[in-house]
Amino acid sequence: MGLSVKHLLGIRELQTSDIEKIFQTADNFKQILNRPVKKVPALRDTTIANVFFENSTRTRLSFELAEKRLGADVVNFSASGSSVSKGETLLDTVNNLLAMKIDMVVMRHSASGAPWFLSQHINASVVNAGDGINEHPTQALLDAYSIREKHGDLKGKRIALLGDIMHSRVALSNIYCLTKMGAEVTVAGPPTLIPKNIQSLGVKVEYDIKKALEWCDVANVLRIQLERQNKPLFSTLREYALYYGVSKSMLDSLEKNITIMHPGPINRGVELTSDAADSKQSIILGQVENGVAIRMAVIYLLSGTREMTV
Amino acid sequence: MKTLLTSKDIHITLQRLTHQLIENHGNFSDTAIIGIQPRGIYLSDRIYSLVTQLTGNNNISYGKLDITFYRDDVHQSANIHIPSQTTIDFSVEDKNVLLIDDVLYTGRTIRSAMDALIDYGRPKKMELLTLIDRRFSRELPIQPDYAGFSVDTITTQRVKVLWQEKDGKDEVALVDMPQ
Structure with a gap:
């Protein structure tokens, strides 16, 4: 069938x-x-x-x-x-x-x-x-498949989706796919980039990136979609990188080794620093x-x- | 439903086939066994363990081949086929390869298997072993090198091969399909 x-x-x-x-x-x-x-x-x-x-x-x-x-x-x-x-x-x-x-x-x-x-x-x-x-949909399927390959069955796994949830079709498809497969999902990012009532899709919301990273097994870092933002939703890219970007030093400060994913293209130095994107914890090229x-x-x-x- | 081979018959036939294989392939140092998914692997599991026992060679190359993507009826059958696993963790390059399936009927599965296997490398030689050869039903010019039992059937009949591991008993039966 x-x-x-x-x-x-x-x-x-x-x-x-x-x-x-x-x-x-x-x-x-x-x-x-x-x-x-x-x-x-x-x-x-x-x-x-x-x-x-x-x-x-x-x-x-x-x-x-x-x-x-x-x-x-x-x-x-x-x-x-x-x-x-x-x-x-x-x-x-x-x-x-x-x-x-x-x-x-x-x-x-x-x-x-x-x-x-x-x-x-x-x-x-x-x-x-x-x-x-x-x-x-195919991005979400390959993301879930990559997590399954690295961590086994998705059931009960903790996945954090970080960044521009509002404008990201990858985020929505990921939420549907991961929750259907029994994973726990948290979305995290600045309040202006997280849609209201997204909890109704069965996900948790976190505004502190560090806390989301501490909670998760896998962090899927999403691209800031400047082309879809017709009004400013955060002050500057520098400020975004400072408060919501993921860096290697931040990953090193966690007690466990989490897996880093990104659907590409990466805005290096904005949502993800180069040393984190190219680290051993990253499976970005495996996703491709x-x-x-x-x-x-x-x-x-x-x-x-x-x-x-x- | 008519029983063609009982569990005892199957046992004797497998012994005979194994001895024929060893006659031609010695201790299997240069020969690989490939079972065809999904139903051929029960037979190939048996043949593999019998050959291992009789030759004492514990390093015989043994793999399983899925042919789903090589079928000639991908878009004609009622439902698209979900593939089974292929496990070939050795090179078939320059090896004698023994393909194993339970029933040889139209020959189309074996045609697919030959194409699929050649995409893994160029074997020196390929041979075919089947437990049942349904003669006179062939649609392609393919014949077995080793056959357990030949049956003459008409197209409304089906040959069912049951295995202990999968179906709870060893038996080969002829089933009349509803018209």
Whole structure:
């Protein structure tokens, strides 16, 4: 059996069993990615479009590599330099892509809910590669997978999400994913960057970064999303770094060795100092490696059953 | 449901197959055993332990291969397959490889297994051992090098191989599928 959903729009719609299936399948792909031949022919009959209306390095490369390692044909589209700048609508753009016989669309968009809108109007499966401030499901899956790899079963593990919770789709997807897998989650950061009533999602709130670090097994440090803040929510980056940034000396002052994660791109010296990002406690590059395996698993499991069209 | 092989029959057949293997592969110093997931691994576990006992070689290369991503019906079967584990912690390069599955039917699984294994390296030679060979049902030109028992079946019948470890008893049975 595949997943309970046809599209991966967010972690919110997934069942725990879906997440477990994705992890189990990713284990296989991780092993395949460490062979001399890193490809399998499973999706050789599938064409996938990566449609990116917003900038991306890691996610886009990771998706493209995952698709290619599954044997799929891949087309890439980025909004800049396309007919979107001539005023073409999202649906028109995607329908034109689908007319070229595309089976799956991986989309990133600055508008929350754009992948959901698309899934209502097209037959192809949609994978959300980040939509506005809503969700970034594959990032949360690879984060949870990386924690599971390092610490074992997620149940009862203490995870702190630090920084810009308000504008972070990674934070929301992480909260859904980690709580579904039975982990305890605390969000921490300046009060202006933590949404009101976020406790209703089953997380604790902390305004003192040091206390959150003392509590957790794993700290996932999130990027300050200056591009999404249209009014100042803290005085200066220097002040933010001083009160809410994570540094190596802060990690050394803790009684235990916690694991440091970051979804990238890192604002070095703002939310995370270089010595902390590059320390032995950091699994940031491991996250990137797992990203390909997780995305292979998601795409494989969503590729599902297809009617033979002659 | 008709019993084709009882637990005693299976025991005798496995002994015979093991002796045939040793005749051709000596003490298995140059041969690797690969069981095909998910159902072939019970047979390969048995063969591996019998070969180990009889040759006294405790270092035989033994792995398990999942072929899910190499199937030719990934998007045609009713549900997408969840893969099982592959565990091959040795190089198959230049080795004699013995593929093991419980039933040889259309030959499509073995085709997938050959492709999957070659992505791990270039074996010197590949051979196939199956407990049951369903003759006259082949869809690809693939034949076993070692077969426990050959059966002539029609497509509405299924051969079920049960194992003590998994199903509580050793038995091979012929089952008529509802039309």
